Amino acid sequence: MRASRLVTLLLLLQNRGRMTAKELAGELEVSVRTVYRDVEALGAAGIPLYGAAGHAGGYRLVDGYRTRLTGLTADEAQAAFLAALPGAAAELGLGEALATAQLKLRAALPAELRAHAGQIQERFLLDAPGWYGDADRTPHLAAVAAAVWARRAVVLRYRRWRAPEEIERRVEPYGLVLKAGRWYLVAGGPSGIRTYRIDQILGLRPLEEQFVLPDGFDLAGHWTGHLAGFRARLHTGEALVRLTPEGARRLGVTPTDDGWTQALVPIESIDHAHGEFLRMGTDVEVMAPAELRDRIAETARTLATRYEG
Known part of the structure; x- marks a missing residue:
């Protein structure tokens, strides 16, 4: 612990040039007396530093004493x-x-x-999570990360969307991915490589047995393929729509000159598209499929009746 603190003290002086004992104590979260002892230890080890008293005093390293990284642009x-x-x-x-x-x-x-x-x-500041929704609770993240690092298998108790909703499964944790503020575990199991949301892990039991990654497995490459497959599965249908210039802009469609633009856009499902197109209000008219058009028309009639009074 003290060795780590001495290194940190040295690096602080290298970074800032001059610091008082009180400033160093605040950074290191120790007493001023401890700083005095640490400075004496560094001096005894041959580190060229000196202290000066007075208002402009403090500790500093002899000019030129610095470890440099070479070749860094x-x-x-x-x-x-x-x-x-x-x-x-x-x-x-x-x-x-x-x-x-x-x-x-x-x-x-x-x-x-x-x-x-x-x-x-x-x-520059990176704040990955989106605006809406609370941050995921990930009480098991540190334990999963430890298993990933040690290449040790674990038994997960996991909540999923289909029945049975709660399962227990032995998996081999290959790697962690942070996507849009949400943590995912990529792991091998009885049915191949699967992706698990960390916030849906209900319990975790580490095992003593270690595992070896499959030959040729690459976390980044696997995740890229996983995302491509997810998008392909996500948009399984199409809708023919007419868009105002604002609607075309919102959907990323190039508008035509006559004011309305007709476009064929991918949709995930009738239910999902129903909600998404309703959010666009009068900037979109669904032409097909007929089931989606009828659903939106029925919703519009219900809303009109509700707000008549």
């Missing part, structure tokens, strides 16, 4: 700091590790790139 430094996801790391129990890693990276950068990296974090 400004764009690479930007990418490194943009790629860090503090929210995701915290959910995985790695928030402190990420902060320390960023501190080490910043300390090792040359001065001009260090300033550039600081500007990235000042000007």
Whole structure:
């Protein structure tokens, strides 16, 4: 623990140039007396630092003492700091590790790139979840992540949408994916590779047995294929519609010059399309299929009757 704190103290001084004992104590969450002892230990280990008293005093490293990363460009430094996801790391129990890693990276950068990296974090923030709906509760995420890392099988108690709604299954956790603020587990099981929502895991029991990934398995490649298959299964039908210029814009259709645009658009199901097209109000008219047109017409008549009074 103390060795880690000494490294952090050194990196803080490399990053900021000069810090008082009180400032260091606040960053390290220790007493000022502990900072004094740590500074003495660094000096005894040959680290060239010195302290000055007074209003402008504090501890600093001798100019030029710095570990540098060689060959890192400004764009690479930007990418490194943009790629860090503090929210995701915290959910995985790695928030402190990420902060320390960023501190080490910043300390090792040359001065001009260090300033550039600081500007990235000042000007860009990734907030992945959508606006509507509460954040998923993922109490088992850390345990799943540990199993993924250790390549150990687990027994999941899982809630799914079809009967039986609650199942128990032994799976081999291959990897974790964060998609639009929601965590997913890609795992091998009795019926092949499946995807599980972490927030639907009701219980988890780690097993001692380890597993080996299938030959050629690539998490990113598998996820890309999974998304392509999901989209193909999602849009299994089509609807012929007429759109106002605003309706065409909302559906991403190129409008025609006469004001109304006719287009064939993919739909997931009659029920889903019914709700989606109703949201567009008078900017869309469904021409086909007849079942969808009749459903929307019936809803419109019911609404008109309800609001007549």
